Amino acid sequence: MSERKITSTNYRNQAYLEEKCTLNELLDLVSKRWFSDVLFCIEEGNNRFKLIKDDLKYISDTILSDRLKLLEKYGLITRTDFDEIPPKVEYALTDKGEELSGLLDLMCQFSETIIGDLKGAVKA
Amino acid sequence: MSERKITSTNYRNQAYLEEKCTLNELLDLVSKRWFSDVLFCIEEGNNRFKLIKDDLKYISDTILSDRLKLLEKYGLITRTDFDEIPPKVEYALTDKGEELSGLLDLMCQFSETIIGDLKGAVKA
DNA sequence: CTGGATCCCCTATGATACTG
DNA sequence: CAGTATCATAGGGGATCCAG
Numbered sequence: 282m283s284e285r286k287i288t289s290t291n292y293r294n295q296a297y298l299e300e301k302c303t304l305n306e307l308l309d310l311v312s313k314r315w316f317s318d319v320l321f322c323i324e325e326g327n328n329r330f331k332l333i334k335d336d337l338k339y340i341s342d343t344i345l346s347d348r349l350k351l352l353e354k355y356g357l358i359t360r361t362d363f364d365e366i367p368p369k370v371e372y373a374l375t376d377k378g379e380e381l382s383g384l385l386d387l388m389c390q391f392s393e394t395i396i397g398d399l400k401g402a403v404k405a
Numbered sequence: 406m407s408e409r410k411i412t413s414t415n416y417r418n419q420a421y422l423e424e425k426c427t428l429n430e431l432l433d434l435v436s437k438r439w440f441s442d443v444l445f446c447i448e449e450g451n452n453r454f455k456l457i458k459d460d461l462k463y464i465s466d467t468i469l470s471d472r473l474k475l476l477e478k479y480g481l482i483t484r485t486d487f488d489e490i491p492p493k494v495e496y497a498l499t500d501k502g503e504e505l506s507g508l509l510d511l512m513c514q515f516s517e518t519i520i521g522d523l524k525g526a527v528k529a
Numbered sequence: 530c531t532g533g534a535t536c537c538c539c540t541a542t543g544a545t546a547c548t549g
Numbered sequence: 550c551a552g553t554a555t556c557a558t559a560g561g562g563g564a565t566c567c568a569g
Contacts, residue, residue: 290543291559294438294463304441304509307516312436314418314562317428330531339418341563346532355519366569367530377519384508384515385428391508392431395479395501411538414563438542454551465543470552490549491550 310351315340317385319348320374323358324382328371357381434475439464441509443472444498447482448506452495481505 298305311317318337327333334345349372352358357378363369374382422429435441442461451457458469473496476482481502487493498506 288559290463294542297463298438298442301442302513303516303520304513306520307512308432308436308441312432314422317432318422318425339414339421342532343534343563343565344561347562349532355523357519362531365530368532368569370531380515381519384512387511388431388508389426389428391504392427395481395505396427396430399479411563415539418562458551466552467543467554468541471542473552486551489550492549492552494551 310355311381311385313348313351315344316348316351319345320352320357320378320382320385323352323372324374324378328373330370333372352378434479435505435509437472437475439468440472440475443469444476444481444502444506444509447476447496448498448502452497454494457496476502 315337319333319340322333322336327336330345330349334340334342337345349358349360352372353360355377356375358372358374361371361373363371439461443457443464446457446460451460454469454473458464458466461469473482473484476496477484479501480499482496482498485495485497487495
């Protein structure tokens with residue numbers, strides 16, 4: 282039973298949790314670094330690759346590209362390729378994207394309470 | 406030479422995002438594997454280490470212990486040590502824990518829509 | 530301009546063994 | 550029972566170079 286020890290366990294646990302509740306899959310998605318930030322960034326009107334990249338100043342091309350693909354894959358944004366040279370692509374939130382944004386706003390408010398309390402406790 | 410190349414960038418980006426919005430810190434927390442499951446598990450009345458471990462059948466001691474500490478650190482659960490031999494410790498959700506649970510329920514409903522759509526599209 | 534292809538490193542997960 | 554200590558590993562994040 283100990284072949285591919287870590288791999289198989291890792292995979293099994295992940296699959297187990299995703300099957301248990303789709304929440305786990307969503308959490309894995311939105312908690313990927315820069316993911317929520319890219320979502321908010323597009324919501325605020327930064328609809329081009331470069332605009333997002335400039336706004337989130339430390340994000341790398343690789344990651345931004347990956348996050349945009351994921352957002353599109355899950356139907357949270359639309360991608361419009363104008364087939365021009367040089368390339369021009371525009372992104373926009375879908376209704377689901379807006380909905381997720383709203384949920385994340387709620388989470389954000391909650392996070393300020395919980396994390397503010399933690400840091401306040403240390404300081405004060 | 407570039408000491409801690411990745412580390413410094415990695416750390417800087419993480420810090421940047423956490424400073425940008427506490428949401429990122431909360432997402433990092435709740436998306437840790439088994440985290441939300443442990444929370445729900447306690448909410449359902451599994452208030453002992455072993456009960457949780459039995460309910461989440463693949464979780465390891467190490468991880469469960471870590472998640473419980475995190476939950477307590479952020480004020481989401483309380484830990485009551487009865488100082489007995491053999492050890493007896495009980496866990497319970499705080500108000501904040503309940504609140505987070507409610508938020509995660511919302512996320513969970515949303516996740517079923519978004520992920521269901523994704524899988525349905527492939528299948529149907 | 531919008532990415533794709535590679536390569537590398539760090540961190541979270543978890544197996545295992547042990548303790549009060 | 551309820552953990553702690555140690556060690557191994559896979560995958561995510563990111564740097565760099567390249568292409569249409």
